[in-house]
Amino acid sequence: MTATNPAGADPAGADPAGTGRATDSQTGSVLRAGVxxxxxxxxxxxxxxxxxPAVELVAISGKEQHLLDQLGDQHDxxxxxPDYTTMLTEEQLDVVxxxxxxxxxxxxxxxxxEAGVNVLCEKxxxxxxxxxxxxxxxxxxTGxxxxxxxxxRQRGDITSLREVVESGVLGEIYYAKTGWLRRKGIPGMGTWFTSAxxxxxxxxxxxxVHMLDMSLHLMGEPKVTAVSASTHAQFGPRGRGGSGFGVSSVVEDMPFEVEDLASAFLRMEDGGTLLLETSWAQWIPYDQVYVTLYGSEGGASVEWGGNPRDPYQRLNVWTEVQGMPAELRxxxxxxxxxxxxxxxFLEKVRTGEPGQHVGLEALRRARILDACYASAKQGAEVSIDL
Ligand SMILES: NC(=O)c1ccc[n+]([C@@H]2O[C@H](COP(=O)([O-])OP(=O)(O)OC[C@H]3O[C@@H](n4cnc5c(N)ncnc54)[C@H](O)[C@@H]3O)[C@@H](O)[C@H]2O)c1
Structure with missing residues (x-):
């Protein structure tokens, strides 16, 4: 296959990875993608x-031959x-x-x-x-x-709530509550999913981690300074609470070694706080997901879940208009x-400068999760310097 980016095009500073390929912001070409x-x-x-249409999906990699065949045929x-290293070496990818x-x-x-490919990695x-x-x-x-x-974060209600926050209607956000609670939803029991x-x-x-990400994003990325968390494993170790999520074709009969419920209380440098709860399995009627923000001038909540036959999805804002209580939708x-x-991601690849998009926000999320697990283990609040 012919690489879209001309080999050897390497304007000063454009190719820190030393791959000899021009970046896409320079060529404006169709991007060669792999998964x-x-x-x-x-x-x-x-x-x-x-x-x-601005992307050509040229290669896929996975251990399941039937999926390579099926998805390869489906998307031409x-x-x-089967070996991703060979794919990275042979395909001259722009993005993976x-x-x-x-x-x-x-x-x-x-x-x-290091192979000179821009990366979108899963959470x-x-x-x-x-x-x-x-x-x-x-x-x-590598630049x-x-x-x-x-x-x-890309949900319509979350992007709308972000606009509400940016409009200043809520004033200064000093407290938030968030949760993703499942009634029965342990993914991939016996697979990598439940191995520590x-x-x-x-x-x-x-x-x-999705709720942590959305909450900090909505709160304006305050700096987290301390965490107090607890974890519990009530369902998984007894083989209960499993679901259709994450059913992998590679089942290795691994033990259940992780938590099925966690709660955490986070302190921010600006004095704000966040309460986070999450479960894969819990005695509740139906799954529920929410982010609630409390500001000096208003409160707002995004929530979804409920009985699958009659699900709810709401975005509400509470404030005052000319001294009168007001609810906005x-x-x-x-x-x-x-x-x-x-x-x-593709927009960042096309327009970003080297060093501009390197995953720093996500790294802060990963360090906060580390602190949560450390706090749960120690049974005490843990300080972090992000
Ligand atoms: N963003 C989201 O909403 C979302 C949703 C589900 C999962 N995820 C994340 O995506 C990741 C994968 O989750 P999943 O549910 O798809 O897992 P999965 O177990 O169903 O699939 C994993 C895939 O990785 C492949 N693989 C494993 N080792 C490989 C190797 N050495 N070379 C090439 N391929 C290899 C397997 O063959 C399989 O195709 C996890 O990190 C998960 O947390 C994100």
Whole structure:
């Protein structure tokens, strides 16, 4: 296959990775994309790349031959690689999505960046903050883009709430509550998902990280200084609470070693606080997800969940208008989600400067998760210097 970017084009400072390829912001060409990992997450990325006319999906990699065949045929992808290293060496990719088990994110990302490829990696960034830091370091060193797929930020209600916050209607946000609670939703029981070394953690690492990301994003990225957390494993160790989520074709009968419920209280440098709760399984009627913000001039809440036959999804704002209590219902935009996460990444690749997009926000999330697990283990508040 012919590489879209001309080899050897290397204006000063444009190719810190030393790959001999020009960056896309210079060529404005169609981007050559690859995806590593063919589970649910990888398939979302494949769909998004395949639907973008400014991208050519040229290669996919995964351990399941039937998925290489099926997805390759479906999207007319010629490059099908059981070994991702061969794919990185042979395909002259501009961008790659990494959608593999969490413990593989850091080594694969570093390898891809060093091969001169811009990376969109799945959340959570890595199994520890230390592993996540190696990814940021590699992005700095190579001058390539590193982005982490926090797709829930792209929901229409979250982007609308972000506009409400930016409008100043809520005043100064000093407290927030957030949660993603599942009635029965442990993913991939017996796979890498429930192994401590492979996943780095349970519900907090898997879905709590989305709520942490959305909350800090909505609060304006305050600096977290201390964390007090607890974790529990009531369902998984008894083989209960399993679900259809994360059903992998590679089941290795691994033990359940992570939490199925976690709660955390976070202190910010500006005096603000955040309360976070998350569970894969819990005795509640139905799944529920929420972010509630409390400001000096107003409060706001995004929530969704409930009985699947009668689900709810709400965005409300409470304030005063000319001294009278007022409830506002801002218009909710389109849910961007996975396609929007990919579009944002591609925009960074096309327009970003070397060193501008290196995954720093996601690294802070990873370090906060580290502190949560340390606090839960110690049974005490843990300070962090982000
Ligand atoms: N952004 C989201 O909303 C979202 C949703 C689900 C999962 N995820 C994340 O995506 C990642 C993958 O989750 P999943 O549910 O798709 O997992 P999965 O177990 O279903 O799929 C993992 C894929 O990685 C492949 N893989 C493993 N080792 C490989 C190797 N050495 N070379 C090439 N391929 C390899 C497997 O063959 C498989 O295709 C996880 O980090 C998970 O947290 C994100």
């Amino acid at each position: 590593i990992g063919l589970g649910w997450a990888g398939q979302q990325r494949i769909d998004a790349y395949a639907a973008d 992808v010629a490059g099908r690689y 999505s990494i959608a593999t088990p969490t413990f593989l994110h850091a080594p694969m990302t570093v390898q891809a960046l 959570p960034m890595a199994e520890t903050g230390e592993a996540a830091a190696t990814m940021v370091e590699a992005a700095h060193r 390539k883009v590193l982005d982490i797929a926090f797709n829930h 070394a492979s996943a780095g953690g349970g519900a907090l690492m898997d879905i709590g 801002p218009e909710v935009g389109e849910h961007g989600k996975h396609a929007a996460a990919v579009a944002n």
